[in-house]
Amino acid sequence: MQDWMIFLILFILLLATVLYYIFTSKKRKSPFYHKKEKKWKQSSPTDMEYVKYTVFLIGDAGAPSLNHPDKNLDLLRLKILKAGSKSAVFFLGDNIYPVGMPRPDDPGHERAEKRLLRQLKTLDAYTGKKVFISGNHDWNKGRKGGYEAVKRQQFYVESYFGSQEVFLPRNGCPGPVELPINDDLTIVVINTQWWVHSGTRPLGKINGCEVDSEHEFFQKLEEALEKNKGKKILVIGHHPMYSMAYHGGNFSMKQHLFPLTEVHKKLYIPLPVAGSIYPIYRKYIGSKEDMSHPRYKSMRKRLLNIFKKYDNLIYAAGHDHNLQYIQKAMQHYIVSGAGCKVTHVQKKKDAQFVHAHKGFMKLDFYYSDDVWLEVWEPDGTPYGRLAFRKQIISAVR
Numbered sequence: 309m310q311d312w313m314i315f316l317i318l319f320i321l322l323l324a325t326v327l328y329y330i331f332t333s334k335k336r337k338s339p340f341y342h343k344k345e346k347k348w349k350q351s352s353p354t355d356m357e358y359v360k361y362t363v364f365l366i367g368d369a370g371a372p373s374l375n376h377p378d379k380n381l382d383l384l385r386l387k388i389l390k391a392g393s394k395s396a397v398f399f400l401g402d403n404i405y406p407v408g409m410p411r412p413d414d415p416g417h418e419r420a421e422k423r424l425l426r427q428l429k430t431l432d433a434y435t436g437k438k439v440f441i442s443g444n445h446d447w448n449k450g451r452k453g454g455y456e457a458v459k460r461q462q463f464y465v466e467s468y469f470g471s472q473e474v475f476l477p478r479n480g481c482p483g484p485v486e487l488p489i490n491d492d493l494t495i496v497v498i499n500t501q502w503w504v505h506s507g508t509r510p511l512g513k514i515n516g517c518e519v520d521s522e523h524e525f526f527q528k529l530e531e532a533l534e535k536n537k538g539k540k541i542l543v544i545g546h547h548p549m550y551s552m553a554y555h556g557g558n559f560s561m562k563q564h565l566f567p568l569t570e571v572h573k574k575l576y577i578p579l580p581v582a583g584s585i586y587p588i589y590r591k592y593i594g595s596k597e598d599m600s601h602p603r604y605k606s607m608r609k610r611l612l613n614i615f616k617k618y619d620n621l622i623y624a625a626g627h628d629h630n631l632q633y634i635q636k637a638m639q640h641y642i643v644s645g646a647g648c649k650v651t652h653v654q655k656k657k658d659a660q661f662v663h664a665h666k667g668f669m670k671l672d673f674y675y676s677d678d679v680w681l682e683v684w685e686p687d688g689t690p691y692g693r694l695a696f697r698k699q700i701i702s703a704v705r
């Protein structure tokens with residue numbers, strides 16, 4: 309075959325891919341529903357007035373809109389104020405982009421403070437439980453100095469609310485922190501960033517931590533889950549156990565073909581093959597923040613081995629900037645990291661719902677023992693849009 313023919317075929321293939329990408333872009337922006345969930349709007353709780361406790365989950369909200377109203381935080385505020393004292397809100401980490409809370413003399417300190425304060429003010433006059441956990445960005449992007457940055461953020465959050473129960477686990481410790489909510493629900497908070505962090509990682513009583521070793525952490529986690537076996541258990545961490553997005557190595561066709569659009573959104577320069585190097589690296593080698601990295605892999609493996617022993621366990625994380633609900637046997641995995649940023653997500657096996665859109669999730673625990681998940685997204689109206697609803701735990705099985 310002559311050279312010009314090879315180039316022509318490659319050009320046609322590239323053009324076809326680009327056209328396919330353009331024509332399917334609307335579909336990709338729409339939420340994905342598992343085929344069993346297509347009629348989700350038809351099912352709703354029958355006992356609306358009997359909600360015993362509600363938990364709101366929002367992650368990666370660390371760069372909120374400062375000069376204009378932040379529609380996602382405003383929507384969250386509306387919902388939490390309505391839910392009141394029988395509810396909790398968890399900020400799932402990456403509360404300050406890009407490097408957490410810098411020292412007061414650092415030029416980035418003022419902006420960091422404003423970003424955190426915007427989230428704290430969302431909770432003014434809220435009477436429910438409020439908890440911030442930390443993510444990689446809060447730990448100076450997982451690098452040296454992260455421990456100090458996270459302690460500065462903890463001090464700020466604790467001072468704002470006048471409480472030592474609002475930034476967990478405290479002192480950058482791995483956890484687990486058990487929060488018994490009522491007879492039917494216990495929440496367990498863990499610090500997944502501790503496992504993948506490169507700098508100082510505190511342990512032991514001298515640093516204000518309950519555990520002295522990694523082994524003791526897993527032992528205490530199992531003890532907490534075992535003790536609450538008859539109840540619903542919600543485990544909260546920053547890093548997802550399942551990811552259908554970047555941290556799981558899932559990149560869009562656009563990122564493979566036009567990688568420079570990541571640098572600037574108008575840089576549509578086709579770089580097929582070369583553009584796939586970065587996504588392949590993230591999928592198979594990865595940084596410490598990716599599921600493919602040995603440290604993340606080992607933490608995930610050990611946690612999953614424990615979680616799978618407990619029916620009715622829900623694990624909620626952020627880290628990926630989108631909304632995902634994944635069901636694996638009797639366990640439920642939530643990714644709610646679309647507090648202020650949105651990145652690509654793709655449906656994969658076991659996905660019940662995924663959407664690349666700003667928003668947050670809500671779990672309603674009923675007196676009947678039913679648990680309903682709701683996904684809320686800002687849509688320009690004060691009341692937002694319910695993007696998905698599902699009874700994830702049923703009293704009658």
Ligand SMILES: [Fe+2]
Nearest residue numbers: 402443444627
């Ligand atoms: Fe993160």
